[in-house]
Amino acid sequence: MNESVKGQSQKTAVGVIGLGIMGAPIALNLVKSGYPVTVYNRTASKCTALQQAGARVAASPAGAAAESDVVIAVVSDTNDVEDVLFGPAGAVEGLTSGDVLIDMSTINPLASQRFAARLDEHGVDFLDAPVSGGQKGAENATLAIMVGGKQAAFERCSDILAAVGKTVVHVGPNGHGLLTKMVNQVTAATSLVAMAECMHLIRQTGVDPEKALQVILGGAARSGMLENYSPKVLQEDFAPGFKIKLMNKDLRIASELLQASEVELPTFATAREAFNSCEAEGMGELGVQGVFKAYSK
């Protein structure tokens, strides 16, 4: 960016590429925190609310990057990140040496490491910074953010990350934010299916669900998924929250990673099939607790 614009604020100029259910509230929280924000979204109409809140709107990822010293990408999948970084009018065309690209998308860790290497050739630092906490976490700036990358780049961006998240952990070098997210999602998926199978078994045996759950939640078999979702399953409340189709996207990436690394996790692999069968049967828009429905057909 040019120095005259930079001079308008003491805070770092931030670009946000991608204004979906996560990107829009992240950008809004940055505006509210006083950062000069430039946004780009493929569907331009989604920029209106941010523009009204005080953000500039760019016509391309390159345009957003040219106005900014730190650029946050928060899009859906590996191909989307590659496209907004290195595609036509991609961010790399607007980034200059010393800038930082923070990718908050949940994508393939190995691809992310390649993106980091490509940006490094331009003198641009890269942080893989996937989040958890969902739409509510983005809106309330309470996201957990797992960050991979150089210590100096992490420190430079720590105020920006603190403006959009609550638990911000620098877990290691490039790729390790995403690897940590993969470990989390793999564990979450198996735990969700354990919850679903527990609830199915409760129903099939006919034991009193409240009393059985009192015992289980009071002991070593307790889990966050049972605490969060067993009441919803009992009430047949399958509204999202975090959708099955988005969990499935993360699990596909995790499975690609496991395959590439020749790591076998048979119980996770079986759990994943329950999510796959739910999506195949048209339940992708349900919340993840809807995996229970794989058992109640």
Place this chain on the structure above:
Amino acid sequence: MNESVKGQSQKTAVGVIGLGIMGAPIALNLVKSGYPVTVYNRTASKCTALQQAGARVAASPAGAAAESDVVIAVVSDTNDVEDVLFGPAGAVEGLTSGDVLIDMSTINPLASQRFAARLDEHGVDFLDAPVSGGQKGAENATLAIMVGGKQAAFERCSDILAAVGKTVVHVGPNGHGLLTKMVNQVTAATSLVAMAECMHLIRQTGVDPEKALQVILGGAARSGMLENYSPKVLQEDFAPGFKIKLMNKDLRIASELLQASEVELPTFATAREAFNSCEAEGMGELGVQGVFKAYSK
């Protein structure tokens, strides 16, 4: 029992059949709480410590039952319970109408319901009352006890159960204590394997275990098994606690129940294979966190 013995104490005379790692501390806690206790154990030498603590020693299950109004059986498996109840000089020969038999063993729920029906023919009430909390829970009288049976029988025994456990829940009719225990063990097993696969993936990806666990334990993927056992796995501490071979016994019973009920839990079934392969490879004496070793060969 005869009235002259009964008159020696205001507290109910209690028999304890089976002085293993659970039965011995349960019997001792009853003696300490002032109950007149008569014990029986197949290997008579195990009765010595209880005798020194003030318990009577019987020569057979029938003998222990004849001295008692409430008899607790705490043995290993379904066949063992059948044997001490209905085998030669079994408890049924010493029980009289109005007595209560509490079975604290973890056995097949359907078999347990048949035992209840057979005792009912003799006017004897039956409670299936499996426990969780392990040897320490038995020693400290902090067991969780899941009780199935008639409300009146439960109430009659509630002081006795409170003397040996902390969380005592009457979950439903005969069999439902054991069904609840099965739901708990199934959920515990899948959660243990989710822990093991999480730790294996952490090791294989090379992410910092402490930082990754900080993220996971702070979010929805948290579980009691990760909290309890991930530090032990990191320290390669596989000492029992609860042994793999005992977990496997419970899982075999659960699997028999699932098969008889035509309930399919594919993720649990896959998790169970990890425990089976551990025992097949001679790791049955390890604590349940040793299931991690199924992944680190």
